[in-house]
Amino acid sequence: MGSQVAGPVLPDHLKQQIHQGLLPLFRAEAKMLLCENLAGRWQASEQTASLRVEWTNFKFVNTIMHVIQENFQQLETLSLDNNSLKSLQTFSTLSTLCPSIRNLSLANNFLESSEELQSLQGLQLRELRLEGNPFIQSEGADKTSFHGVIRGFFPTLTLLDGNELKPLKIEFNIPVPTSLPPSLGNFWEDRVLEKPLSDFINAFFSRYDSSRNALLQAYVDTALFSVSIPHYKRDPEASRRSTPEKLPTLPPAEAKNYQEVSRNLLDSHDKTNKKLQSKRLAVLATLDKLPPTRHDLSSFKADAFILPSVGSNVQMCKLMLTGNFQEQVFSSWKDRRFHRTFILCSPPPA
Numbered sequence: 001m002g003s004q005v006a007g008p009v010l011p012d013h014l015k016q017q018i019h020q021g022l023l024p025l026f027r028a029e030a031k032m033l034l035c036e037n038l039a040g041r042w043q044a045s046e047q048t049a050s051l052r053v054e055w056t057n058f059k060f061v062n063t064i065m066h067v068i069q070e071n072f073q074q075l076e077t078l079s080l081d082n083n084s085l086k087s088l089q090t091f092s093t094l095s096t097l098c099p100s101i102r103n104l105s106l107a108n109n110f111l112e113s114s115e116e117l118q119s120l121q122g123l124q125l126r127e128l129r130l131e132g133n134p135f136i137q138s139e140g141a142d143k144t145s146f147h148g149v150i151r152g153f154f155p156t157l158t159l160l161d162g163n164e165l166k167p168l169k170i171e172f173n174i175p176v177p178t179s180l181p182p183s184l185g186n187f188w189e190d191r192v193l194e195k196p197l198s199d200f201i202n203a204f205f206s207r208y209d210s211s212r213n214a215l216l217q218a219y220v221d222t223a224l225f226s227v228s229i230p231h232y233k234r235d236p237e238a239s240r241r242s243t244p245e246k247l248p249t250l251p252p253a254e255a256k257n258y259q260e261v262s263r264n265l266l267d268s269h270d271k272t273n274k275k276l277q278s279k280r281l282a283v284l285a286t287l288d289k290l291p292p293t294r295h296d297l298s299s300f301k302a303d304a305f306i307l308p309s310v311g312s313n314v315q316m317c318k319l320m321l322t323g324n325f326q327e328q329v330f331s332s333w334k335d336r337r338f339h340r341t342f343i344l345c346s347p348p349p350a
C-alpha cells in the first residue's frame with residue numbers, strides 16, 4: 001500500500017500491541033477498519049488495556065498508519081468516529097501510507113474547522129462522513145459553498161454525509177467575445193520588408209507560371225532547394241513487397257512528378273540527401289520537372305522575419321508563403337494549396 005515513509009514510530013513491542021489491538025477491528029471481506037471509540041474498545045480488552053490512545057501524539061498515529069500499511073493490504077474504508085479528535089495534524093502521513101482508502105468517516109468528533117481536512121489532502125476519497133463535528137454547524141449553512149470547500153480538499157468525492165454531490169463543473173473565467181477577431185493579413189517583422197518582398201513575390205511567381213528558366217537570376221550559385229508532400233499513405237500492396245513504398249495521397253498519375261523530386265517520400269536517408277538540390281542550375285532543372293501552374297496571388301499570406309546578418313553587407317530574411325494555385329493535370333487544371341519558405345538575401349553591392 002505505498003512505499004515506506006520516514007517518520008517517528010513507537011517501539012516495536014508497542015507497535016505489535018497496536019497491531020493486535022487493530023486485528024479484531026478489521027473486516028477483511030469489506031476491506032474495512034473500524035477504529036470507532038478506540039480508547040473505549042482497547043480499555044475493554046486485556047491485551048490492549050495498557051495502551052494509551054493519544055491522537056495528538058504523532059508517533060502514536062504514525063505507528064497506526066504503518067501497521068495499516070504493513071498488515072491491512074488495500075484498505076478501502078476507515079472509520080475514526082467518536083474519538084474526540086480536535087485536530088488532524090498528526091494524520092499527515094495517512095494519504096501517503098494508506099493511499100487506497102476511498103471511504104473515510106470522522107463523524108462525532110470535536111473538529112472546529114474544515115481546514116483540519118488539509119492534513120488529509122492526497123486521499124482519493126469517494127465518500128466522507130463529517131456529521132457531528134462543530135464546524136458542520138458553523139460552516140455548513142450554505143451547502144453549496146460548504147460542499148465546494150470540502151471538494152477543494154478531495155476533488156474525487158461523490159458522497160458527503162450520505163448526500164450525493166453534484167458533478168463538478170469546470171469553468172474558466174474567460175470573457176467570451178461576441179464576434180471573432182478579424183483575420184490577420186501578412187506579417188512583416190519590419191515594415192521596410194513589405195515593399196521589396198511584395199515586388200519579389202509578384203516577379204517570382206509571374207515567371208514561375210510563365211517561364212521558369214527566367215528564374216535563373218533569382219537564385220545564387222550556392223542555392224539549395226527541396227520539395228516535400230506533407231501527407232502520404234502506405235501502398236495497400238506494400239505488405240506483399242520486401243521494400244514497401246510510401247505513396248502520396250494524390251492519385252498515382254498526378255503524384256508521379258512529385259515522387260521524382262520529393263524528399264519525404266523516400267525511406268533511405270542517403271536517397272533523401274540526393275533529393276536536396278544544390279546550385280541554381282540543379283534548382284531550375286528540378287522546377288522544370290513540376291507541372292505547369294497558375295498561382296492566385298490574391299490568396300497569398302506572407303510572414304517575413306529578419307535573419308542575422310552574414311558579413312557586413314548582406315542582409316537576410318525568411319519569407320514564408322501560403323496560398324492557392326492551379327496545377328495542370330493532363331488537359332485539366334486542379335486546385336491546389338501550397339506552403340513555401342524562402343531564405344532571401346540582399347543583392348551584392350555593385
